[in-house]
Amino acid sequence: MSPLQLCLAFSSALFAVGLAGALARSNSILVLLGIELMLNAANLNLIAFWRFSPHGSPATGVVFVVFAIAVAAAETAVGLALVISIYRHQQDIRLEEATRLKG
Amino acid sequence: MEPLVAYLWIIPALPLAAAAVGAAAPRGSRRLASGAAIAAMAGALALSSVALKYALAAPSAHQFCNFTWFDLGNGAVRLGWLLDPLNAFMCVMVSLVGLLIFIFSLGYMEDDENFKRFFWLMSLFAAAMLCVVVSNSLLLLFIGWELVGLASYLLIGFWFHRPAAAAAAKKAFITTRIGDLGFLLGLVWLYDTTGSLLLYDGGNGFLEAHALGDLATQVAAGGLAATTAISLLIFCGAAGKSGQFPLHVWLPDAMEGPTPVSALIHAATMVAAGVFLVARVFPLFSADQGLPAATLHALTVVAAIGAITALMGAAIAAAQSDLKRILAFSTVSQLGYMMLALGVGSWVAAIFHLLTHAFFKALLFLAAGSVIHAAHHVQDIRELGGLGARMRTTFATFAVGMMALSGVPFVFSGFWSKEAILHAASEWGPSSLPLYAGLAGVVLTAFYMTRLLCEVFWGPPRSPAASHARESPAVMTAPLVVLAAGAVGLGFLGTPAWPWLQSRLAGAEIPARPLLDGGALMAVSIILVAVGLGSGWALYGRRPRASAAAPDPLQSAAPRLFAFLGARMKLDELYAATVGRLNTFAAALADILDRWVWGGAVGLLARLGEFAGLLNREVDEVGLNTGFDTVSEEIRRTGQAYSRAQTGEAHGYLRTLALAFVVLALLVLLGGGR
Numbered sequence: 001m002s003p004l005q006l007c008l009a010f011s012s013a014l015f016a017v018g019l020a021g022a023l024a025r026s027n028s029i030l031v032l033l034g035i036e037l038m039l040n041a042a043n044l045n046l047i048a049f050w051r052f053s054p055h056g057s058p059a060t061g062v063v064f065v066v067f068a069i070a071v072a073a074a075e076t077a078v079g080l081a082l083v084i085s086i087y088r089h090q091q092d093i094r095l096e097e098a099t100r101l102k103g
Numbered sequence: 104m105e106p107l108v109a110y111l112w113i114i115p116a117l118p119l120a121a122a123a124v125g126a127a128a129p130r131g132s133r134r135l136a137s138g139a140a141i142a143a144m145a146g147a148l149a150l151s152s153v154a155l156k157y158a159l160a161a162p163s164a165h166q167f168c169n170f171t172w173f174d175l176g177n178g179a180v181r182l183g184w185l186l187d188p189l190n191a192f193m194c195v196m197v198s199l200v201g202l203l204i205f206i207f208s209l210g211y212m213e214d215d216e217n218f219k220r221f222f223w224l225m226s227l228f229a230a231a232m233l234c235v236v237v238s239n240s241l242l243l244l245f246i247g248w249e250l251v252g253l254a255s256y257l258l259i260g261f262w263f264h265r266p267a268a269a270a271a272a273k274k275a276f277i278t279t280r281i282g283d284l285g286f287l288l289g290l291v292w293l294y295d296t297t298g299s300l301l302l303y304d305g306g307n308g309f310l311e312a313h314a315l316g317d318l319a320t321q322v323a324a325g326g327l328a329a330t331t332a333i334s335l336l337i338f339c340g341a342a343g344k345s346g347q348f349p350l351h352v353w354l355p356d357a358m359e360g361p362t363p364v365s366a367l368i369h370a371a372t373m374v375a376a377g378v379f380l381v382a383r384v385f386p387l388f389s390a391d392q393g394l395p396a397a398t399l400h401a402l403t404v405v406a407a408i409g410a411i412t413a414l415m416g417a418a419i420a421a422a423q424s425d426l427k428r429i430l431a432f433s434t435v436s437q438l439g440y441m442m443l444a445l446g447v448g449s450w451v452a453a454i455f456h457l458l459t460h461a462f463f464k465a466l467l468f469l470a471a472g473s474v475i476h477a478a479h480h481v482q483d484i485r486e487l488g489g490l491g492a493r494m495r496t497t498f499a500t501f502a503v504g505m506m507a508l509s510g511v512p513f514v515f516s517g518f519w520s521k522e523a524i525l526h527a528a529s530e531w532g533p534s535s536l537p538l539y540a541g542l543a544g545v546v547l548t549a550f551y552m553t554r555l556l557c558e559v560f561w562g563p564p565r566s567p568a569a570s571h572a573r574e575s576p577a578v579m580t581a582p583l584v585v586l587a588a589g590a591v592g593l594g595f596l597g598t599p600a601w602p603w604l605q606s607r608l609a610g611a612e613i614p615a616r617p618l619l620d621g622g623a624l625m626a627v628s629i630i631l632v633a634v635g636l637g638s639g640w641a642l643y644g645r646r647p648r649a650s651a652a653a654p655d656p657l658q659s660a661a662p663r664l665f666a667f668l669g670a671r672m673k674l675d676e677l678y679a680a681t682v683g684r685l686n687t688f689a690a691a692l693a694d695i696l697d698r699w700v701w702g703g704a705v706g707l708l709a710r711l712g713e714f715a716g717l718l719n720r721e722v723d724e725v726g727l728n729t730g731f732d733t734v735s736e737e738i739r740r741t742g743q744a745y746s747r748a749q750t751g752e753a754h755g756y757l758r759t760l761a762l763a764f765v766v767l768a769l770l771v772l773l774g775g776g777r
Contacts, residue, residue: 023757031753099751 007048015041028086028095032079039072107157108166111184114150114194115233115247117143118201118226125223136219137209140226144202147233151194158191163610165303167239183239183301188607189454193236193379196458199589200371200465201229203582207469208363210579211476215361221261225367228254232372236379239308241290241300244383248286248340248376252279255373259360271359278353282343289336296321296329302383315390327399330390334401337384338408345377345438348412352675354435358427362472365427369434370465378441378457381405382450389448403533406446410540413439415672417547421554422657422668426471426482429555433508434464436544440524443537449527451605455597456520458604462593463507463517466586470501473579474559477572484558485651487569491560494574498560500583505556507590509549509636512629516594521545522625523597523605529624545628549635554643562647 001009018037025031043065050061087093121143125136158166169183205225212221231254234247260272294300296318297309306313321329341347346354354374358365368374381388388401416436423429437460444453475482477494491498507517525545528538564570574580597604599616606613642656658665667673 019761023754023761026754028753031757095753098753 002052004048004052007044007052011041011044011048014038014044026094026096028083028093028098029080031095032076032083035079036072036076039068043068106166106168107154108184108186109168111154111168111186111237114147114154114198114237115230117146117150118230118233122223122226122230125219125226128219130219133218136222137205140222141202141205141209143226144198144205144229147229148195148198148202151191151198154186155188155191155195158186158188159607162188162607167301167303167308169239169301169304178298180242181240181299181301181304182243183304184237185239185302186237188610189379189382190236192454192458192604192608193375194233196461197229197232197236197371197375200461200586201225201232201367203585204363204366204371204465204469207366207472207579207582208361210576211363211472212361217261221258221361224254224258224261225363228258228367228372232376235376239302241293241302241384244380245286245290248344248380249283251344251373251376252276252283255279255357255368258364258368259357261360261364265359268359271353271356275353275357278350279343282339282341282350284339285336286340286343289333289340292329292336293333296333310384310386315386318387319390319393328391330387331399331401334384334388334391335404337387338381338401338405341377341380342408342442343377344380345374345442346412346435347377347408347438347442348415351412351416351435352671352678355428355431355671358425358431362427362468362475365431366465366468366472369431369468370461374434374438375457375461378438378445378453381442381445382454382457385445385450388445392448402446402448404446405442406531406537409439409442409444409446410537411439412436413443413544414540414547415439417544417551419668419671421547421551422655422665424483424485424655424669426474426484426487426555426559427468429484429551430464430467430471433467433548433551436548437464437508440521440541440544443541444524444527447527447531447537449523451608452520452523452527454608455523455604459507459516459520459590459593462586462589463504463515466500466504466583466590467508469579469583469586470497470504473497473575473583474501474572476575476579478566478568481566481568483651484555485648485653486566487559487564488562488648489560489564489569490572493572494560496574496580496583500580500587501560502556503587503590505552507594509552510545510628510632511636512625512632514591514594516590516592519594519598522599522628525624525628526599542628542631545631546635549632550639553636553639557639557643558648561644563649565648565651 015038018034018039018041021034021037022031023034025034046061046064046068050064083093086098090097118140121139124139128135164187166186167183169181172180172182174180205222208221208225212218215221228251231247231250235244235251238244238247256272256276259275260269262268263272290300293309297314299307299309299314301308302310304311308314309318315330318330318333319328343350354369357368360368388405391400392402413436416432416434416439420429420432420436423432437456441453441456441460444450444456471482474487474490474494474497477490477497478487481487503515507515510518510521512518525538525541528541529535531537564572595601601615602613655665670676
């Protein structure tokens, strides 16, 4: 296998682990963790395609990733804040219990 | 520095501002309202004196200051101020007499609860009159003229809780309005022919030779020159305001107002406006004199109306028993003299008489007010009497006014101004009738004034109120003394030997004549005055009335004539039977038309509208509403169906997302990504 294929396989595995975590766990912090893993799998893809592309322009992939990480950090901060306020409301952070946002 | 005339507007603006202050002030602020009114009049007097000095420096010039009020189509409505000796003398007279009347009112109205309203209305009245006097545009003059009418309405009806006062106010307003309609028509006609309502405008004003020449050559219907017709229409307005013969009926009724109001109306403001107007536009009135073909000269009509009014007013006054009503009819009569003077072509004599009359008539009214105030509002002369001993100042000043009005020779101003009028009448070509009417009026005037004086101040008091009367306070008697001084002194400004006033008014030097020039006429009129005074004294002074119920000597002599004159020649009844009845009939006709014809048509239309509305509603409810209701019901149901998918479970959402992702990935793989 070429290094690109190796990288893509690794990132697919990472994504699958993240997806399984997000779907299976009921603790909302762990769900957030899973989502974070999936994001990082995508980041890995971006880096890999940039690194092994035949005529890539300088640093495009890296810039994408840096932006994605910054956005992910902000998103995680919002997510954690949501988790804290859910906990304050119901003394519990299990996702099954947080069903009050339905229309 | 602009010429003084540009600032002339301040003279009427001062009392107007005082009226605004008084109107805006709270009800109880008596001192503020009266103080503002008196201060404004004093200011107006000071400014008028300056203006008079300025005007006398160049008596023949008409100084004016015109400005554009607003643009109208191709033209513009222009107003302006005018300064010449005629205006300036009027300004000084109005503000001086007004000021004295205001001061007098401080005492007279002291106990009235509407003291504040009284003073601001009086200020408005004076402001309106000053506006009439200083304007250089007939339009502005007309605005002031109507304001005078409004203020007089409000003041005559000042005690509006008395039905008589309310009726008198209405009568004054409507009667003068009839005249004003003619005035307005005259204005419209004048504007139509000359294109300007400015009196003087550097050659373009309608009183200047150019426009007058144009006007005199135009012929209206029936051989009348256009100037004659316009003059007669304007004279309608003047006759209404100045209480001339067919329209004089409001003036005696205007007595229902407070006495200072009567003084202001009769002396300085309202009735003077008509005479002033004719004198102001005198060139227009006299423009048809040179036309030999004219069937009627405007001034002939003025002279005829004046002579009739002078004689009629004096005759009616002789048979009245109300103190103020006698004075009112004497005003009617004196205004007749002024119109007579205008009619025979001597507007200078008319204005001279207007000025002297303002002083002695204000004096007489204020003295009468003092009597009425002291006698607790008893004003029937049969119930007064014997006040001479108790009210010395009032008696003395009233006597001065009475002698000035009667024309007692040489000392009193009324003699000189009346002499000027009679002299002018004797020189009038067309007819001697005005002179005879004037001479007959002289006898009657002296007679009824003697009667009035004797009844009020001589003999025994004939009612409890009269026997307890005491002299009025100084704030009321001081204006009387000042006015009495004016009533005596003013005459010497215009004697034949030194016609200072006349020359200044006419703007040209009038040669002095010997003092006793026209001695025959003067002798005749002095004899007539003596006859009037003597007969009055013989009938009322020598044997004073003993009780209120005793018959009048005239009544015993000629009961039917006395009753006829006492009922004011039945003119009010005549009007009620003719104009009044016609009016009632027209009103009834209008009522029927309104109720059945127009009312029916309007009702039919309303029914039609109602039917259309009903139809509209049915269509709306049945047709449109059902459609909309169905559509919105469907939309709601769809929304409900979708909202069921939203469970609130984050895992459910994630599962859906993951499933969709897998499906997408499969699609891409199987489809080869294309």
